[in-house]
Amino acid sequence: MxxxxxxxxxxxxxxxxxxxxxxxxxxxxxxxxxxxxxxxxxxxxxxxxxxxxxxxxxxxxxxxxxxxxxxxxxxxxxxxxxxxxxxxxxxxxxxxxxxxxxxxxxxxxxxxxxxxxxxxxxxxxxxxxxxxxxxxxxxMADKGAASPRETWLRVILVEGGLPRPTTQIRVDLPGDRLAYLDLGWPEFSLGVEYDGYEHHTSPADRHRDLTRRAALRAAGWRIIPVRRDVIPARSADLVEQVANALIENGWKPAPAQVTRILARLHAARRRRRRW
Incomplete structure (x- = not known):
């Protein structure tokens, strides 16, 4: 053995x-x-x-x-x-x-x-x-990350040129309920959550996620769920999706930030094509 x-x-x-x-x-x-x-x-x-x-x-x-x-x-x-x-x-x-x-x-x-x-x-x-x-x-370290994959998610977004997200965001929901988002930007009411296999695959898990995220939407939040297969294989697509959502929710990046994001997206997709 x-x-x-x-x-x-x-x-x-x-x-x-x-x-x-x-x-x-x-x-x-x-x-x-x-x-x-x-x-x-x-x-x-x-x-x-x-x-x-x-x-x-x-x-x-x-x-x-x-x-x-x-x-x-x-x-x-x-x-x-x-x-x-x-x-x-x-x-x-x-x-x-x-x-x-x-x-x-x-x-x-x-x-x-x-x-x-x-x-x-x-x-x-x-x-x-x-x-x-x-x-x-x-x-880049943050003790708010609850799992290594949540850390990966945060690092991918920051290295992609996006503003640094807050971790473990408390959201008060109706009925004295609380929700904690993995990471996001409270000023833009945008959250990103990692959906791992362990807690997000069974029918009961999926029902809980749907109910919770419906309540978050009703409270004015937009949530982007991220599955395990996205990290790191489709990280460029994720950065683009989150950047667009931030802009739609009111983020106004400076021209230099836009240039940096586009350059990093291009580099990431070029690396993926070589693989």
């Missing part, structure tokens, strides 16, 4: 002197939704201060699969701790490393989750001083 990523991280950090679980592996150990593949297929990511060979005795061979990915780095003691019997980077350092080394949507999704668990956003921003692109990535 395949050992869990946590068990393999324990074994690797014990076998390799001075090693520390880092990046997505560390985020997983801290309890985050951080992996882009099955846990069984994910290698242990290690930070080591110098090149190191992993012992490959017969007793450990099976437990070590699918191996490890080594990042040579000397970590200051303040960035290393022990959690669940694993030597691991601290939440703040893990969030910073993921923002620095992962594609922006993935990195921001992990940072969002750490912010929800109490990591200091200002401390992360101070770490990024002098690195403009990294500062921009960390500036």
């Amino acid at each position: 395949q050992a869990t990523l946590l068990a393999r991280a324990r074994l690797f950090t014990a076998l390799v002197p001075g090693s520390t679980a880092c990046h997505r592996t560390a985020a997983h150990i801290w309890g985050l939704n951080a992996l882009s593949e099955s846990e069984d297929e994910w290698p242990v990511e290690l930070a080591v201060p110098r090149p190191a060979d992993v012992p490959r005795s017969a007793a450990h061979q099976a437990a070590l699969q699918p191996g490890c990915t080594v990042h040579q780095a000397t970590l200051p003691p303040v960035d290393v701790t022990e959690h669940r019997s694993v030597r691991v980077t601290t939440p703040e350092r893990t969030a910073f490393d993921c923002a620095q080394h992962l594609p922006r949507p993935d990195g921001v999704a992990i940072v969002d989750q750490f912010l929800r668990r109490g990591v200091d956003h200002d401390a992360l921003m101070r770490r990024a001083t002098g690195f403009h692109w990294l500062w921009e990535t960390l500036a």
Whole structure:
């Protein structure tokens, strides 16, 4: 039976002197939704201060699969701790490393989750001083995101040139009811919601969504639902749809903003055609 990523991280950090679980592996150990593949297929990511060979005795061979990915780095003691019997980077350092080394949507999704668990956003921003692109990535983080896919949605819209949306928007509905929108622009009464498989596929789910969104429309809101298959395959179409809805609801972008949006739409569609 395949050992869990946590068990393999324990074994690797014990076998390799001075090693520390880092990046997505560390985020997983801290309890985050951080992996882009099955846990069984994910290698242990290690930070080591110098090149190191992993012992490959017969007793450990099976437990070590699918191996490890080594990042040579000397970590200051303040960035290393022990959690669940694993030597691991601290939440703040893990969030910073993921923002620095992962594609922006993935990195921001992990940072969002750490912010929800109490990591200091200002401390992360101070770490990024002098690195403009990294500062921009960390500036996109928002603890209001309730899932990685909601983060992806927000990053796609912002990178598409749209104004930054607010997360978890409270809407008061008739009958003392409340609704919380994933993200949107209250000043334009426009919301965008991610409809994942888990909570939006059964007949009961669909009936609940229809009833809730009818109430939101009656309260003056326009809602754009986004299915899982739209992100990231049809992200350019989504940005265009949301931009048009914002304009219809009163947003008046400056000419430079329109130029930027059109340029990013063109670039995204050109990349999709190459795929």
